Amino acid sequence: MENSSFSSKILGLAFLLALAFAAPLCAADAPQLIQPAELNKILQGPAKQRPLIIQVGFRSLYEQAHVPGSEYVGAASSAEGSKELRRRVEGLPRNRFIVLYCGCCPWSHCPNVQPAYKELQSMGFRNVRVLYIESNFGADWVDKGYPVSKGQ
């Protein structure tokens, strides 16, 4: 009896710990992700299947290297960046395929990409993906050999 009570408590603790760390990633409004390899594959394919790609981080990163065809709107954590993002997508059909990325740091810790995702969701866009950045844009896109463009 004592052993099963102890085991139950430990299992309960494990469950609570798992919930505490995994919950933010499992929440209903957690961003849907797209892996760099998958995005690269899409970019190599027919133009009509390509998403609108928006960089919501910082200009100097965009100018050093960005996903070809992507557009820069400003840091989505700022009022100006958020406003520019809304302005860019306002007239688009709500089923438009859109990919957001920043690249400053791991996507799950990025102060720009998650507000951008929420902004688009609140505007009714339902086909939005966040580029999965594990470390930063340099490590997860450029150093992997995926295509880059430079400049404004």
Added chain:
Amino acid sequence: MNSKHLFIVGAVVVVAATLYFGTRNISDLPSFGINSGQHMPAPQVTLTDLSGQKLDLASYKGEVVLVDFWATWCDPCRAEIPHFVQLQDKYRNQGFRVVGISMDDGPRPVLEFYGQYRMNYPVAMGNAKVAERFGGVLGLPVSFLIGRDGRIYARHVGETETSVFESEIKELLARPAAAPGL
């Protein structure tokens, strides 16, 4: 506690550790430390700091310099900066200097941040050209440690423990600058 209990406790610890470290902001980029053997010359760049003063990195030769690329909205950057302020105070008299290069799109939030965080070292606005002179800044924060001889001895990408910086700073301060003519 019998073996079954030990197994369960161990399993819980492993699961918890995996979840915890799996969601940390840990960069696995090619950072390198001062004993890596890498010591390329630091770029000669001239910037303008927030007060309008010219900031010439070459003028710091003979001192140990921490160059920090950061942004006001970058959480790991904000975590590091108070420690840089402390390190600047602690080692200033030994010839240590911190230089911040903000990658914000404009100076307004940087000025506000500078005062709020009581930054005690010069900060200049960066751009893609400056970043490329340092080999590219494709994430934040990215910090460089430059020795008294004007060479880069360490590059740290992502939030880095203060103890790592302090250990490297102390070692670089203890090294002499290159002999004249070298």
